[in-house]
Amino acid sequence: MKRYLIILFATCLLTGCSKEDNISVVTLDNEIKFNQEFQTYYVYGFLFSKAKKVSTLDTPPPDITLDDNGTQNNIMLQTNNNLNSFYKVGEFKNAASAQQEFDKLTSFTVPQWVVWADSLKANQIWLFRTNSETYAKIRIVDTKFGNEYSECTFEWAYQPDGTLTFPGK
Numbered sequence: 001m002k003r004y005l006i007i008l009f010a011t012c013l014l015t016g017c018s019k020e021d022n023i024s025v026v027t028l029d030n031e032i033k034f035n036q037e038f039q040t041y042y043v044y045g046f047l048f049s050k051a052k053k054v055s056t057l058d059t060p061p062p063d064i065t066l067d068d069n070g071t072q073n074n075i076m077l078q079t080n081n082n083l084n085s086f087y088k089v090g091e092f093k094n095a096a097s098a099q100q101e102f103d104k105l106t107s108f109t110v111p112q113w114v115v116w117a118d119s120l121k122a123n124q125i126w127l128f129r130t131n132s133e134t135y136a137k138i139r140i141v142d143t144k145f146g147n148e149y150s151e152c153t154f155e156w157a158y159q160p161d162g163t164l165t166f167p168g169k
Helices: 002-015 095-104
Strands: 023-029 033-035 040-042 044-047 052-055 065-067 076-078 086-091 124-129 135-145 150-159
Touching (some): 065 150
Antiparallel strands (some): 086 124
16 A cells, blocks of 8 residues: 555656646545435546546536446446547556656547446556547556445546647656
């Protein structure tokens, strides 16, 4: 666990984690909560345009949420935007090569999108498109599986203008 915290801290130092380059690290989990006032269940997901975790009860709702697909060894990112929104850029042998490829990914052509990002593992890179045709790149840093609990830590960069380019290093 200490090793992962050190890696996350080092990633933040190396990438700067600043608003200027719009790159950061976040951890999502699939913990279901209950809202007494509305008598409904919700989870927290991530909203790229606000660069923060938000509830599925919020307006606007999150762009992505985490689910475990009913199994303990297959977690996935999903969206509720009625678009095929994910594309796996690649899976890399270690954190250093994944980081290098993530940093080099400054532009892309429109790929064949899929419904969700499944079988998440560390050192994968994914593209995500929002309902408003803006894009994010995601580097999976770590995943954890439990009986009924899963989590995914990822680094992300968002481009809010609808172009097919990301901030470079």
